[in-house]
Amino acid sequence: MTKPRLATLAIIVAALAVIAFAGLSGALLNLMIFMMIIALAAQGWNILGGYAGLSSFGHAAFFGAGAYAMAVLQTRFGVNAWIALVIGIALGALVGAFIGFLSFRSGLKGSYFALITLAFAEVARILANSWNFTGGAAGILLKLQTGLPYLQFADRRYFLLITIGCVAIGLVVSWWLEHSRFGAYLVALRENEQAAQALGVDVFAVKMKAIAISGALTAAAGCLYAQNYLFIDANVAFGSWISIEALFAAIVGGSGTVLGPLIGAIVLLGLGELTKGLSGGIPGMDLLVFGIILVLSVAFSPNGLVMLMKSLGLRAPAKAKEA
Amino acid sequence: MTRISKSMSRRTVLKSGVALTSMLAAPGLLRAEPAPVKVGLLQPISGAFALDGDLAKIGAEFAIKEINDAGGIKALGGAKLELVVGDSRSNAEAGAQATEELQSAGVAAVLGGFASGIALTATQTAARYDLPFVVDCAVADTITERGLKNTFRFNPNFSMATAVALKNLVKLNDDAGKPIKTVAIVHEDGLFGSGLAKIMQEKLPPLGFQIVETIAHPTPARDMTNVVLRLRALNPDLIVPSHYFNEFVLMARTLQQQRVRPKGIYAVFGGAASSYRFVNEFPEAAQGVMDCNHWGDPKSPITAKLRETVTAAGKFYAYNTPINYSLVKVFAQAVEKAGSADRAKIIEALAANEFDSGIMPYGKTKFDAKGQNASALPLNTQVQGKDIKVIYPAEYAEAKPVFPING
Numbered sequence: 001m002t003k004p005r006l007a008t009l010a011i012i013v014a015a016l017a018v019i020a021f022a023g024l025s026g027a028l029l030n031l032m033i034f035m036m037i038i039a040l041a042a043q044g045w046n047i048l049g050g051y052a053g054l055s056s057f058g059h060a061a062f063f064g065a066g067a068y069a070m071a072v073l074q075t076r077f078g079v080n081a082w083i084a085l086v087i088g089i090a091l092g093a094l095v096g097a098f099i100g101f102l103s104f105r106s107g108l109k110g111s112y113f114a115l116i117t118l119a120f121a122e123v124a125r126i127l128a129n130s131w132n133f134t135g136g137a138a139g140i141l142l143k144l145q146t147g148l149p150y151l152q153f154a155d156r157r158y159f160l161l162i163t164i165g166c167v168a169i170g171l172v173v174s175w176w177l178e179h180s181r182f183g184a185y186l187v188a189l190r191e192n193e194q195a196a197q198a199l200g201v202d203v204f205a206v207k208m209k210a211i212a213i214s215g216a217l218t219a220a221a222g223c224l225y226a227q228n229y230l231f232i233d234a235n236v237a238f239g240s241w242i243s244i245e246a247l248f249a250a251i252v253g254g255s256g257t258v259l260g261p262l263i264g265a266i267v268l269l270g271l272g273e274l275t276k277g278l279s280g281g282i283p284g285m286d287l288l289v290f291g292i293i294l295v296l297s298v299a300f301s302p303n304g305l306v307m308l309m310k311s312l313g314l315r316a317p318a319k320a321k322e323a
Numbered sequence: 324m325t326r327i328s329k330s331m332s333r334r335t336v337l338k339s340g341v342a343l344t345s346m347l348a349a350p351g352l353l354r355a356e357p358a359p360v361k362v363g364l365l366q367p368i369s370g371a372f373a374l375d376g377d378l379a380k381i382g383a384e385f386a387i388k389e390i391n392d393a394g395g396i397k398a399l400g401g402a403k404l405e406l407v408v409g410d411s412r413s414n415a416e417a418g419a420q421a422t423e424e425l426q427s428a429g430v431a432a433v434l435g436g437f438a439s440g441i442a443l444t445a446t447q448t449a450a451r452y453d454l455p456f457v458v459d460c461a462v463a464d465t466i467t468e469r470g471l472k473n474t475f476r477f478n479p480n481f482s483m484a485t486a487v488a489l490k491n492l493v494k495l496n497d498d499a500g501k502p503i504k505t506v507a508i509v510h511e512d513g514l515f516g517s518g519l520a521k522i523m524q525e526k527l528p529p530l531g532f533q534i535v536e537t538i539a540h541p542t543p544a545r546d547m548t549n550v551v552l553r554l555r556a557l558n559p560d561l562i563v564p565s566h567y568f569n570e571f572v573l574m575a576r577t578l579q580q581q582r583v584r585p586k587g588i589y590a591v592f593g594g595a596a597s598s599y600r601f602v603n604e605f606p607e608a609a610q611g612v613m614d615c616n617h618w619g620d621p622k623s624p625i626t627a628k629l630r631e632t633v634t635a636a637g638k639f640y641a642y643n644t645p646i647n648y649s650l651v652k653v654f655a656q657a658v659e660k661a662g663s664a665d666r667a668k669i670i671e672a673l674a675a676n677e678f679d680s681g682i683m684p685y686g687k688t689k690f691d692a693k694g695q696n697a698s699a700l701p702l703n704t705q706v707q708g709k710d711i712k713v714i715y716p717a718e719y720a721e722a723k724p725v726f727p728i729n730g
Contacts, residue, residue: 026452027423034416129512137514139440141465144447154451229419231443233514236415276410287369 004258009175012259013168020160029156033228035269036163037221041242042249042261043170044218049247050255051177052210053190054109058117059246061099061124062092062215064237066222068128071140071232076133081151085223092219093212100211104204109193118243125238139233142226151227159228166220167262173213174258186210190256218246252297254304263305268294359405360396360664362387362654363430364647365421365445367437370413375437375643379459380408381633382644383434386651386681396655398662404655411437415444422448422456431664432457432657434650437643439463439514446474455670457654459646460617462592463514467695475673475690477650477683478617479699485522488591488615491703491715493530495589495613495724502586502727506532507559509550509574511542511566519565519591527563535559544570551577560586560727564593571595575608586727590614597704597711600639609706611728613714618702619645621713621721623682649681653688684719 020032041063049055069088073079079087103116128134146154153159177183185206188196197203222242226232245268253264271293275286301308364383366376387404395401407428409421418441425433426448432455436442442461449456450471458466458476462484467476479487496503508523510516520537527534535557538550544566551574554562562585564574571594578584588596588611595601596614619626619642629648633640656679658664661672678688684702691697703715705724712722 025423025427027420027427030420030423030448034420130517137512137517138463138465139443139514141443141469144450144469144471156451229415229444230447231415231440233440235513236440241414 004175006172006175009168009171009258012262013164013171016164016167017161020157020164026156029160031269031273033156033160033163033224035265036160036167037224037228038245038249038269039167039262039265040163040170040224041218041221041246042253042265043167043174044214044216044221045246046174046250046255046257046261047177047186047217048210048214050250050257050260051174051183051186051190052207054207054210055114055247056117056214057114057240057243057247058099058119058121059214059218060121060238060240060243061117062095062218063222063225063242063246064121064124064128064234065091065095065215066219067226067232067237068134068140068222069219070223070226071142072134074142075140080149081227082149085151085220085227088223089216089220092222093216095219096211096213096215097208099215100208104207104211118240121238121240121243125234128238129234135233137233139231139236142230144230152230163224163228166224170217171258171262173217178258182206182209187256221246252294252305254306257304257306260304260306267297267305357400357402358664359403360399360658361405361407361428361430362651363407363409363422363425363428363433365409365411365418365425365433365435365437365441366647367413367441368408368410370411370417372413372437374638375641376410376413378633378638378641378643379435379437379647381636381638382629382646382648383651385629385632385644386648386655390651390655396658398659399664402664404651409433411441411445413438413441415440418442418445419448421445422454426452426454430454431666432654432669434654435459435647436461439466442466446471449473453666453670455666455673457650457673459650460642467693471694473670475694475696477653477688477696477699478646479701480695481518481522483695483699484615484701485519485526485591487700488589488703489526489530491615492589494715495703495726498724499726503560504531504533505535505557505559506561506563507535507554507557507585508537509554509562509564509566510537510539511544511570512539513542515567515592516542516565523563532561540566540570542567542570544573547574547577548581550574551581551583554578554585555581555583558583558585562588564588564590564596567594568598568601569594572601572605572608575601575612576605579608584728588612588728590616592616592701596706598639598641599711600641602706602709602711603639606709611706611725613703613705613724613726615701615703617642617646618684618704618713619649619682620684620719622719625682629682645682649683652681653678 066088069091070084073084146152185201249264250261254260275289366379368376391403395403409425411418422445436458439461442458446456450473460478462481464480510520590596593614596612597616602609630640657672661668680688685698705714713719714724
C-alpha cells in the first residue's frame, strides 16, 4: 500500500483553495463548505473507525458537543468565536475521553462499541432537547454578524478557506498516523488486539488517545457547522444523520486511508447535487438515482474509492506494457 | 428571392416604413414581452414534509397563472411572473443550499420555508444577499426577532396563534355553559409540542381550567396505548394535543378503540386536526376534533377552486395551498408598489405598504417593524361529518361548534 506523500496532500489542499477562489457561485461555495465540514467529521470517524477498527455509530455526540459549545459560549457567555472554537474542539476530545473511558474499561469493541456510542449520542440528543441551558427544543440561533472576530464572513470564500484549513489539519493528522509509532499501534490493535497487547502495546491508553483525537476532529466539524448555518437544535447537532454521514463518507472513500474521508465526502455530496438535476420533475427521484449509484460504487469498490483509484492506476500501466 | 422583390411595390415599402416608425415611436409595444420577474418558492418537495411542499407548490402555481393571465405585473409593462422552485428536502442544510441556488437563479424574492428550522437557516442565507424572504407557515417567534431586514412572515407566529386559541377556547366553553373543568395536555417533545405545552401550562390555570396531567412523548411514536390508558384513568373533560400528523392520527384512533370520550379535543396547530386526509381515512376518530390553525377564508370562491384543483390531482387539500397562493399574491402587489423587481425596492415596499391578503382571513396584511404580519390570525375549525368547518370567528364561520361532543 503506497502512502500519499506530504507534497501530494499539499497539492490537494492548494487545489481546493484555488477552486475556492475560482469564482464559484454562492450555491457551489455553500456546497463546498458543507463538503469540507462532512469531510472533517469523516476524518474524525476515520481515526477511530478506520485506523483503530473501532466503528462508531455515534459520532454525533462529538459533532454536537462542538456545535453546542460554539453556540452556547457565544450566545450565553459572549465568548469570542475563535476561543469558542478552541474550547469546542477541546470539549469534543473530552467527550471522546469520557465515552472511551467508560467503554474501553469494560473492553467493549465491535458491534457493542458501536451500540454504546449510538446510545451516548441519543442521550446527548435528548438532554439537549429538554435542557433550557441548550435552548431546549427551540435550539440556539447565532447572531449574523460578519467580521474576522466573529468567524463569519460576508464573503463565503474566507469561511471556505478556514474549513479547508481544518481539513488540511485532518489530513496531516492522518498522515502522521501512518508514519508514527502511535499509528502503527492503532493498526496493530485493529488487526489483532491480543497480539498487540502481547507485544507490549498499552491498548487502553492507545484507544483513549485515538478516541480523543477522533472526537476533537469531529467536534471541529460541529463548530464549523454551527458557525456556517448559525442555527442548531438537538436533532441537527446530535441527530443520527451526522453519525451516518461521517461513517458513510469515510467508508465510501476508503476507511483507514489518509484521503478516503475527503474523497468520500466530495463524491457523496457532489453526487447528491448532480443527481438533483436527474430527477425529471419527480420528487425524490434524485435520491433513488443517488442510492443506485451508491450501491454500484460500493459493490465495485468495497475497499473504498481510494483503493479503486489505486487499482485502476496500477492496472493502466500494465495494459500499456502489453500494448 | 425573386418573388419577394417582385411583390415589393412602392406602396408596400411605404406602408411598412410607416409601420416601422410607429413601432419605434412606441417602444413598449415593440418589446412585447418584458423580462419576467422570477419568484423563488422554497418548499420541502422531497423528504418527510413532501406532501406539504407539494400542496404549497400547487397554490403558488395557481396564483402565478392567475396573475399572468390577468396581464402580469402592470407596473413593469405586463412582466410575467416565473416560479423557480427550490427543494429544501425537509432539512435545514438543504434549505440553505436551495436558497443559495435560488439566489444564483436570480430570483427577486423567496417565498415559503414551511418549517421553523428550515426557515431560520434559509432566511439567514438570504440575508447575506439582501434577498427578500417572506416566510409562510413556519411559526417559531424567533424567525422575525433577529433584526433581519429581508425577513417577513405572512402567517401568525406561535404567540399570536396561541393567544387566539386560548381566547376562543374560553368563549367556546362559556357559550356551552362551562362544561370543561379539567384538561390533559399530550404533546410531542420537540420544539412545537413542548413549546405549546409550556404556554398551556402557564395560561390555562388562570383561565379557570385545571390541568390534570401533561404527557410528553417522542416523535415518531409507534404506540399510544399507554398514553391513552393514562388518559382514560384521568378522564379529563378536554384533551389538548400537539403533535405531528402520524401521532395525532394514532392517538385519535387509540382513543376511539379504548372508548375514551372526552367532551372535546382541542388542538393548536394540530398535526392532523385540520387535514382532509385524516377525515377521509378515519372519519369516526376525527369526528368533532377542533383545531386552531392556519386556514383560508372558506367563503372565498377561490378557496373552492383551489380545493377542486388539489382534489382533481388526487391529493388531500390542506392549508399550505391557500397560504402559498396568497403569498404569491402579496408578493405581486409588492412588486407593483415597488415598480421594480429590484430587491431593495421590494423590501422597502413590503415594509411600507398594506396588502390584500389573498384568500387568507387577515383583512389587510401589514408587516410590523420586525417583519411580522400584524393582522395574521388563525381560524378555529372542527371536523363535522366528512368536512372541516370553520367555527370561529363569526365573520368566517361556516357552522356552529358541536360542543361538548360526547354528551
